[in-house]
Amino acid sequence: QLVESGGGLVQPGGSLRLSCTASGFTLAYYAIAWFRQAPGKEREEVSCISVGGTKTPYADSVKGRFTISRDNANNAVYLQMNNLKPDDTAVYYCARDARGLGCTILQSRNFGSWGQGTQVTVSS
Numbered sequence: 001q002l003v004e005s006g007g008g009l010v011q012p013g014g015s016l017r018l019s020c021t022a023s024g025f026t027l028a029y030y031a032i033a034w035f036r037q038a039p040g041k042e043r044e045e046v047s048c049i050s051v052g053g054t055k056t057p058y059a060d061s062v063k064g065r066f067t068i069s070r071d072n073a074n075n076a077v078y079l080q081m082n083n084l085k086p087d088d089t090a091v092y093y094c095a096r097d098a099r100g101l102g103c104t105i106l107q108s109r110n111f112g113s114w115g116q117g118t119q120v121t122v123s124s
Contacts, residue, residue: 004019006018008121022076031049034046034079037091046058095112
């Protein structure tokens with residue numbers, strides 16, 4: 001089970017750090033991805049971090065603004081979001097690699113153990 005936290009309401013240009021923690025399994029053994037889903041839109045990939053932390057692909061829409069990291073000692077993955085824009089408004093989910101593909105194919109069907117999501121709202 002994964003649990004997301006850290007969402008909230010922030011003004012454009014602001015920052016948030018999302019956390020993804022695990023219970024029942026060791027998060028360090030899995031690639032972990034962040035996805036988001038805005039109202040009326042399909043779930044889309046945001047970023048992913050490989051087991052070793054060396055591979056961190058990002059969606060073009062968040063490159064240069066978001067940073068994914070992991071803290072294996074605390075069984076957590078983080079998503080630092082800077083310079084937030086209204087288009088970043090969505091429910092953010094984390095999920096673990098379910099097919100052994102790591103971050104190579106960043107599609108939601110390859111990930112599982114989804115958390116309940118955390119709402120991020122960017123608005124003035």
